[in-house]
Amino acid sequence: MYLQFRDDVEAALVSALDELDLPTDDLGIEDPPEGVDAVLASSAAFRLAGEVGAPPPEVAGDIADEIDASEHELIDAASAQGPYVNFLPSDAYYEATVEEGQRADFGHLEPTGEEVVVEHTSANPTGPVHVGRARNPIVGDAVARVLAFAGHDVDRHYYVNDAGRQMAVFTWAYETFDEEDLPDPERDKADYDLVRYYRKGNEFLEAGDPDEVEEAEAEIQAIMQGLEEGDEETYERVQTVVDTVLGGMRESLDRLPAEFDEFVKETRFLRDGSADEVVSRLKELDEAVFEEEAWQLELDEFGIDKNFVFLRSDGTTLYTTRDIAHHEWKFDNYDRAITVIGEDHQLTFEQLRYALELLGHDTDQLEQVFYSWVNLPGGEGMSTREGTGIDLDDLLDEAIDRAREEVETRMDDRIRDDDLTDEDVERIAEQVGIGAVRYDIVSKQPSKAITFEWDRALDFEAQSAPYVQYVHARCCGILEEAGIDPTTSDTAVAGGFDASLLETEAERDLVEAIGRFPAVIETAAADLEPHLVATYTREFAETFNAFYRECPVLADDVDEDLRDARLALVAASKHAVGNALQVLGVAAPRSM
RNA sequence: GGGCGUGUGGCCUAGUGGACAGGGCAGGAGGUUCCUAACCUUCUGAUCGCGGGUUCGAAUCCCGUCACGCCCGCCA
Numbered sequence: 001m002y003l004q005f006r007d008d009v010e011a012a013l014v015s016a017l018d019e020l021d022l023p024t025d026d027l028g029i030e031d032p033p034e035g036v037d038a039v040l041a042s043s044a045a046f047r048l049a050g051e052v053g054a055p056p057p058e059v060a061g062d063i064a065d066e067i068d069a070s071e072h073e074l075i076d077a078a079s080a081q082g083p084y085v086n087f088l089p090s091d092a093y094y095e096a097t098v099e100e101g102q103r104a105d106f107g108h109l110e111p112t113g114e115e116v117v118v119e120h121t122s123a124n125p126t127g128p129v130h131v132g133r134a135r136n137p138i139v140g141d142a143v144a145r146v147l148a149f150a151g152h153d154v155d156r157h158y159y160v161n162d163a164g165r166q167m168a169v170f171t172w173a174y175e176t177f178d179e180e181d182l183p184d185p186e187r188d189k190a191d192y193d194l195v196r197y198y199r200k201g202n203e204f205l206e207a208g209d210p211d212e213v214e215e216a217e218a219e220i221q222a223i224m225q226g227l228e229e230g231d232e233e234t235y236e237r238v239q240t241v242v243d244t245v246l247g248g249m250r251e252s253l254d255r256l257p258a259e260f261d262e263f264v265k266e267t268r269f270l271r272d273g274s275a276d277e278v279v280s281r282l283k284e285l286d287e288a289v290f291e292e293e294a295w296q297l298e299l300d301e302f303g304i305d306k307n308f309v310f311l312r313s314d315g316t317t318l319y320t321t322r323d324i325a326h327h328e329w330k331f332d333n334y335d336r337a338i339t340v341i342g343e344d345h346q347l348t349f350e351q352l353r354y355a356l357e358l359l360g361h362d363t364d365q366l367e368q369v370f371y372s373w374v375n376l377p378g379g380e381g382m383s384t385r386e387g388t389g390i391d392l393d394d395l396l397d398e399a400i401d402r403a404r405e406e407v408e409t410r411m412d413d414r415i416r417d418d419d420l421t422d423e424d425v426e427r428i429a430e431q432v433g434i435g436a437v438r439y440d441i442v443s444k445q446p447s448k449a450i451t452f453e454w455d456r457a458l459d460f461e462a463q464s465a466p467y468v469q470y471v472h473a474r475c476c477g478i479l480e481e482a483g484i485d486p487t488t489s490d491t492a493v494a495g496g497f498d499a500s501l502l503e504t505e506a507e508r509d510l511v512e513a514i515g516r517f518p519a520v521i522e523t524a525a526a527d528l529e530p531h532l533v534a535t536y537t538r539e540f541a542e543t544f545n546a547f548y549r550e551c552p553v554l555a556d557d558v559d560e561d562l563r564d565a566r567l568a569l570v571a572a573s574k575h576a577v578g579n580a581l582q583v584l585g586v587a588a589p590r591s592m
Numbered sequence: 593g594g595g596c597g598u599g600u601g602g603c604c605u606a607g608u609g610g611a612c613a614g615g616g617c618a619g620g621a622g623g624u625u626c627c628u629a630a631c632c633u634u635c636u637g638a639u640c641g642c643g644g645g646u647u648c649g650a651a652u653c654c655c656g657u658c659a660c661g662c663c664c665g666c667c668a
Contacts, residue, residue, distance in 0.1 A: 445598095
């Protein structure tokens, strides 16, 4: 209803400004600060003051006077407060917002029909997913979810780098070394098992006997050539390693959960000839040069001094060359292509973008979300090859263990009288533990660097997942107590409710917070910023807790009609906070 | 050296032109016979890295400068 209210405010402002013979290109509609009794405000008077020749407060007064609130169902009044014009919502607005919030799919926007592919994670299948990379599936999954909520048709892709030198090294190492020469795996899991060969192989290439290294390099080179030429046997050898390692990695990612509609393999674009075809088209470009035996693209017209090599002197393609073919395929099948990718790939992505542009594509449909690396305290990085860093599995295990301890401690001094079964404890530990990890990562702007610290990542107090999850559990608890099953989509209060009874400030604030949710989805999706949803959940939780403190729902001295209105408000709150958590990929527990 | 990004109380963080810079952690003081205290109330604590500029108005835009991170490979 907030979105409709905004439309009303816009229409009211436009007609008022028209009436006053003032320009309508800058309405200055914004959210008023906390404590101001309005849902929207306009700061247009600041800019119009010069034109009118009167101070802003006077202009604001004129605009407010010109607005007839009765023409707009959702607006109760427009009043000047200093230089601002504040818009107060009508009873119909509160009524409609609570009504809207009764729907289980509250917050979903109208279908747009736009087909969007979100590529994320795409970590090379070299070994266990570590925390340095964990930002990618968590942010990527949230980006995909918020776009889906905003009405787009979203596919999630994991691009599998199965054609590069790394996989050739891995395949060679896997076939060369004996298991008995390797350390025990850290976990009984395919990715932990095979990464030992990869590490051993890299160690050997760096410090091994020069003659033997040369021999190995020849074998690695042969594997790369075989892949490039589409040799079936080489392909099968590499795929054995790729699929095995990837299988292990997927198990870890599923725990978050980060799920994918498709795993798109790089070799696909070698095997179907599209990478070759890209190469021949690139060669035809005016910007293409053949220097030092390799084909390159000059990109100085785009401000990039460095030439982009797209074909090696040995005739094999490079990662970015294959990625061009990959993106042409995306453009054929989707309206927009979004990639969530580490900031270290920024230059590569520029090259990709400009190469696609030179090939005649509209690169406006290409968008990226870059994220900074997660470092260890002391500035140390995380590396699969060197085996430094924290594995995602270890982080999640630790998170669940700490959450379980927390649940057990709290059970001892609970005032509630229900009993949690062992299954409940385990469920809560998983929901809270994993939720805390996801929330900690998704709530921060991706561009900011993160230093990983156990205690900070696994803090279960305010401004964390459990703080928000607890609000959801409180809503469910109240509904359940009132005989409404919170797990069904139909939480509507039997016999209806009268929203006009919700008169206190705490109730009004809560209705307004509920109303904002669809607008938060709209902005977060448009800007590809899921952390806005996390900020919203935190603010929402604070607002709900104020309501919870001041407005009893089920107490004996609460009038029946008021009780029903408050129950409807709780149901709407449950949907707002529950669906917001869903967008973040954080579980919404019904009790904790 | 060049390019990109980041810099907000002791620590973490929101806020990219508009109403007193909003939270959390840590620290001080309180609150539970009442729908779950993973909660709430309250106090302490900020020259928004620094210096200029644009503007009626700047954490936000521009210029300069410093610090940190990432990139500058016929790796991915």
